[in-house]
Amino acid sequence: MIDIERQGRVQVIRMNRPAKKNALTGEMYTAMAEALEAGNADPGVGVHLVCGVAGSFTAGNDIADFLAYASNGGMENAPVVRFLRALVGCDVPMVAAVDGLAIGVGTTMLFHCDMVFASPRALFKTPFIDLGLVPEAGSSLLAPALMGHARAFELLCLGESFDPVRAKAAGFVSHIVAEDELEARAMATARAIAAKPAEAMRLSRELLLGDRAALAVRVEREIAAFTERLSSPEARAAFTAFMDRARPAD
Ligand code: COA
Numbered sequence: 001m002i003d004i005e006r007q008g009r010v011q012v013i014r015m016n017r018p019a020k021k022n023a024l025t026g027e028m029y030t031a032m033a034e035a036l037e038a039g040n041a042d043p044g045v046g047v048h049l050v051c052g053v054a055g056s057f058t059a060g061n062d063i064a065d066f067l068a069y070a071s072n073g074g075m076e077n078a079p080v081v082r083f084l085r086a087l088v089g090c091d092v093p094m095v096a097a098v099d100g101l102a103i104g105v106g107t108t109m110l111f112h113c114d115m116v117f118a119s120p121r122a123l124f125k126t127p128f129i130d131l132g133l134v135p136e137a138g139s140s141l142l143a144p145a146l147m148g149h150a151r152a153f154e155l156l157c158l159g160e161s162f163d164p165v166r167a168k169a170a171g172f173v174s175h176i177v178a179e180d181e182l183e184a185r186a187m188a189t190a191r192a193i194a195a196k197p198a199e200a201m202r203l204s205r206e207l208l209l210g211d212r213a214a215l216a217v218r219v220e221r222e223i224a225a226f227t228e229r230l231s232s233p234e235a236r237a238a239f240t241a242f243m244d245r246a247r248p249a250d
Contacts, residue, residue, distance in 0.1 A: 002031035009046035046194030060104025132234030
């Protein structure tokens with residue numbers, strides 16, 4: 001469900017669970033975390049290129065897993081947490097190619113990417129509040145810094161959908177590219193990044209990222225709040241409503 005492939009110095013991390021719109025399971029988070037962590041120690045990896053399948057970047061965390069965390073005492077040691085920490089700790093430039101749905105972590109992981117290519121039919125949405133949850137992946141810090149409080153509030157708290165034009169204006173989409181050219185364009189840019197002097201690139205990116213320690217602290221605060229929210233009546237009702245909708249009675 002996560003396909004990892006090397007193309008030269010570009011490590012392609014592809015979410016590939018089309019039947020579930022690329023909803024992310026624990027197994028998938030573990031594979032993505034391992035790929036990011038491995039890149040930090042491997043000078044052969046110059047860039048991570050994160051992509052999905054036609055029409056689905058990802059529908060976000062698998063909601064069945066949210067229900068399981070709620071019943072099993074939280075998610076402090078869950079694979080998703082390892083993935084969130086790996087995003088913050090990633091030392092290698094990240095490029096994303098987004099076609100179609102980018103929901104929840106599908107949007108918030110993009111705030112960790114250095115460049116994001118999106119197709120015209122990309123859709124960015126973080127329905128955390130509607131699910132009784134709070135923003136994650138450092139988005140409560142990164143989104144207001146990137147787009148200002150008011151736009152971040154619309155995205156993260158109101159749960160408004162952002163189309164690619166709005167996402168580009170908000171600063172988290174770099175270029176809008178037709179579906180059939182999207183991955184080739186993202187790959188060409190990834191290769192160009194990977195062709196630069198690697199040490200200078202890593203150091204420069206580190207300087208641009210600023211205070212990653214503060215980001216790491218915020219991610220842990222979000223995880224604590226998220227974990228508390230998971231077993232709240234609001235969240236359980238929202239998860240159950242989705243699961244019932246997804247599995248209608250015969
Ligand atoms: N978790 C678990 N399963 C999911 C999922 C998710 N986040 N997103 C989609 N799926 C599943 C559906 O249950 C459905 O499975 P089924 O065919 O076995 O019933 C399948 O993927 C296709 O989804 P469907 O809802 O039929 O497609 P759609 O095009 O009508 O809607 C979405 C797509 C993504 C808008 C809708 O599925 C949705 O809202 N998903 C939840 C997104 C979400 O809230 N994510 C968490 C963010 S924090």
